[in-house]
Amino acid sequence: MSTLKGKRILMFVDHVYEDLELWYPKLRLTEEGAEVVVAGPEEGVIYNGKNGYPCRSDAAINDMESSDFDALVLPGGFAPDKLRRDPRVLQLTREFHKDGKPLAHICHAGWIPISAGIMKGFRCTSTPGIKDDLMNAGAEWVDQEVVVDRHQITSRNPNDLPAFCREIIRALE
Numbered sequence: 001m002s003t004l005k006g007k008r009i010l011m012f013v014d015h016v017y018e019d020l021e022l023w024y025p026k027l028r029l030t031e032e033g034a035e036v037v038v039a040g041p042e043e044g045v046i047y048n049g050k051n052g053y054p055c056r057s058d059a060a061i062n063d064m065e066s067s068d069f070d071a072l073v074l075p076g077g078f079a080p081d082k083l084r085r086d087p088r089v090l091q092l093t094r095e096f097h098k099d100g101k102p103l104a105h106i107c108h109a110g111w112i113p114i115s116a117g118i119m120k121g122f123r124c125t126s127t128p129g130i131k132d133d134l135m136n137a138g139a140e141w142v143d144q145e146v147v148v149d150r151h152q153i154t155s156r157n158p159n160d161l162p163a164f165c166r167e168i169i170r171a172l173e
Contacts, residue, residue, distance in 0.1 A: 002033025007172050010069040012089060012112075013040045013057055018077030019049035020158040021106050025073050028165040034172070036073075039064050041086070050077045061088050066095035071172055076107025076127065076157075084115035094118060097151070102171040104153040106164055110134055113152075123147055124154040 009029055013022060026036045040047050040057030047055050066072075072093065074080065083089045093116040096103045105113060110126040111133065113119050120138030125147045134141050146163040147154045153171060155164035 003169065004029060004172050005033035007034040007070045008068060009034050009036045009071045009073055009172075010064060010066075010092070011036060011038045011073045011075065012061065012079070012083050013038050013047045013055050013075070014079035014082050015047050016077050016082075017047065017049050017055065017075050017079040018107055018158065019051045019053040020161060021075035021077065021109070022049065022055060023053065024158070024161045025075070025104075025165050025168065028161075029073070029168065032169055034070075037064075037069070047079075061086060061092070064088075064092060066092050066099065066101070069096075069101070071102035071104065071168065072096040073168060074103075074105040074109035074112050076105075076109040078108065080109045080111040084112045090116045100151045102151050102153060102168060104164065104168050104171075106155040106160070107157050110154065122152050123149040124152060125156050126154060127156055 037058045039059045039061045043060040097118040107127045114137040123140045125144050131141045145160040146167050153167045
């Protein structure tokens with residue numbers, strides 16, 4: 001059954017992404033019938049995950065338009081620390097937020113919406129390593145496997161991926 005047929009999802013990638021946090025949602029959402037586009041700083045480049053698993057980018061971040069997608073899913077790892085310095089990443093993240101489209105982030109990926117200035121007043125979770133960053137950005141941080149607050153879906157780490165993906169799918173159905 002393809003519950004997400006016709007849905008398009010954008011993900012960002014850069015070196016040292018968390019392997020499972022990119023691949024599990026990408027494959028799970030594809031399995032549900034969605035088209036998942038993984039955009040990196042450059043199109044067609046192989047980016048290596050924290051654990052060495054490669055991901056070839058489908059597209060360049062600068063070529064992406066939020067209006068072409070139904071949701072944004074941000075994997076963690078250390079890639080978000082680099083990606084949050086890219087003005088286009090922040091602009092796209094703000095556009096998904098402004099349009100109320102599902103915006104999912106897991107583990108360290110919360111750094112991107114923090115830098116985009118969109119966390120104030122949201123209840124969320126993350127790895128405890130960025131708890132203070134989220135709270136300083138005005139979010140209410142809780143220690144739960146998944147938190148859904150309006151259009152934002154957040155989880156802590158790879159162990160939470162089943163619940164994380166379940167809520168992303170629910171938000172897109």
